[in-house]
Amino acid sequence: MGRVIAAGVALGLCGVLLGAPPASAQSGSAPSGSLGVQVSIDRRPIADVTVPIDPAKQVELQVVATNPGTAPVKVRSVRLSGVALALTFFAYDTTAPFEVPARGSTTRTFVLDLGDLAGQATGLLPSSVELLDAQRATLGEATTVADVQGSFWSVYGVFGLAMLVLTVLAWLTALLALARHRLAPNRWRRGLRFLPAGFGTGLVAVISLSVLRLVPPEPAIEIPVVLGAAAIAFLLGYLTPHPAAPAAAAAGDGATVRLPVPSTQEFTR
Incomplete structure (x- = not known):
């Protein structure tokens, strides 16, 4: 039983320590024409703030993608996801291809239906909005903390x-x-x-x-x-x-103590 419990806890620990690659590795794998991303949810910028998300309501997601490179970049889809303990607890992909011109910017607005989010997460979760290309590689992202007003039984x-x-x-x-x-x-x-x-x-x-x-x-x-x-x-x-100390003490308390018997000597007259 103890080994099963230890294995379950160890799985959770492995998710924390090994589940997510370092941020530097993620940025290093992005294409050379990466984009700058600014995101607003319900017309409120998400940078450095906690964003409340009510699954019962639709969410208006506005993305401003900036291309500092010399070649246009094609975006295939937008992903909204939330991660905790290196595990992804919700992810929503919206396929909406658009192109960001060289040294220019493009603004797109999406309306997301997050009705099933109530059964997936609740509380504060680190979240991100990513722009993906046709190979599902990340072109750019914006991060925030989402206050998901979901169910406790999510x-x-x-x-x-x-x-x-x-x-x-x-x-x-x-x-x-x-x-x-x-x-x-x-x-x-x-x-x-x-x-x-x-x-x-x-x-x-x-x-x-x-x-x-x-x-x-x-x-x-x-x-x-x-x-x-x-x-x-x-x-x-x-x-x-x-663990042996109490047992030794108990054994000492219950042991029979034998007193030495004085030796007898014979006297001859």
């Missing part, structure tokens, strides 16, 4: 509940092993026994802050929180008492 909310259950089970198994003196004698192995519970605690904290609309799960926040919680849990396991 995919994102259920994912958080699942991580909470796994984390509670991980702590219970580790603490029960401690109470029953079944932890490994080696301190490092005892620390590793508590490590999945720490990872799970960090993931639950990140998701909870996002759903409660306090802090978005951006890499600069989620990675230190998860690794910090894991380090604390490992330290707790490392500092737990040696």
